[in-house]
Amino acid sequence: MTLSALLKEKLPHLLGLVFVLLFTAALLSLLRVPPSATLFLCLVTALCVLLPLGGEIARKLRFYQDMEGRLDALDEKYLFSEVMVEPGFPEGEFLFSAARTMGASMAEAVGDARRDIGEYREYIETWIHEVKTPIAAARLCLENHPGPLADSVEDSLFQIEGYVEQALFYARSGAVDRDYAVRSLPLSQAVSAALRRYARPLIEAGFRVELGELNAVVCSDGKWVEFILGQLISNSLKYRSSAPKLTFFQEVKRDGVVLSLLDNGPGIPPEDLPRVFDKGFTGANGRKLSTRSTGLGLYLCRKLCARLGLGLSLSCPPGGGTLSALTFPLGRFHLAEGQPYKTVTSP
């Protein structure tokens, strides 16, 4: 709200005043009243109108500018009515009470929606935990009755488990109140756990795995990191060459540790690269090379990384393949005692 806007609103009043003054002056001069008396009378009339008008404009200007400041400072704009002060003029009073009512109903609606989402998320998490028991039972059943049938069912079971796990992390990725446990985590342990989990499909596809020296110890939630690595491995599985290969290696830098995963698959077309983290984006590879591309995996990885404070980037090195780099930045959050990353020598 600016002064000129308020003045513009009062333009008819001001024009009316000018008209009245001109009319009075003309009338008085016809009645032969001395010009000094006419001037005095006009001055008094003008002051009678301009003083209250100026006061009103000043009051409103102060109020609106104050409100603008408060609105700017507010994160959740819909809570504006909570920080409003009584305007002290009638139109303002009406809007004030309307905003109060609106704010209350909005806060209620937002609260309801939040609670619904929370309950739904809770239900999903419970459901996921419930469904894991029958999956475990089915897996034991297959172990007790080995054979080609069991092998084939085991493959499907592995896929089911993957989707269930993805749903669990999807539910977790949005919960602001959900805590994770940050503990010291040797990179080799995280990589091994992810590889063990994907052993079956990787072996079946004939993958060769090369592990560089992985002796850095970072601080993060092991389960989350394992899941993220799993998603990256599963991408390498989906988009692979005829002699597939996976290489893991670390780089200890001054400002953090980078864990990289390089495959020798078809890589990602440069025009798709900026969008791989978008939800639902499958790209040319997703359409051509895989029938099961959901466009969720990397989106979820990026979200989880953001919550853990990790960096994640994908690139296609000139030598071919896809390079995924997971960065564990050096900072208070990621370190037990603010110490730089230690490395342990492997046995």
Add this chain to the structure above:
Amino acid sequence: MGFAVFLAEDDLHLRGELSALLERYGYRCLFPSGYEDLAGQILSSGAQLVLLDLGLPRYDGYHVCRDLRARSAQLPIMIVTSRSDELDELMSMNLGADDFITKPFNPQILLARMARLLQRAYPSGGGASVLFAGGVSLDLGSGTVRFGDREARLTRNEVLLLRQLLRQPGQIVSRDALMNALWQSDQFVDDNTLTVNVTRLRRTLEELGLKDVLITRRGQGYQLLLS
């Protein structure tokens, strides 16, 4: 006689399959008769290891775990749960559990972790760490294989391979299954390495006097034929 394992798990299907698996591997399984005073039942059952689910009907697993630990300092407790948070794991360990495995677990990993736990809790108990079949014995602890009066030391990978083969003597074990067994022990070998390892294991067995027992089935896998 194998170790007695108490299965505190309320899902009957899972419990049935689990006990079938464990009995196949020589364990004796005990079950709760109700969910009142589970800790008391476990202690009076003479179990040597408890597999404890966290989501039990009457009191949750945490409660049972704390109760058990208060009444018996030694009994190994292994939490088997579908809750997969780091926090759940931390909490279980703080309450005195010895190990934590999440559903759906890999059955072989469950067996391996149970064996390790039992080995640690009952060092003289033996049994579980030595595999026998057709006159061949494999000591998993020291990695030695014996046949007759001869014995040989095996490398880590060879132990893993022989263990897998001894589990199903006479049956064809696929290359993928053998590789998976190695991978589950963090040996991420490829096809060529497997071939090299099998060849070396075959030579070691021949030196023990076991000629032509490890047979290659082209396109299918390997077969350990012991008389």
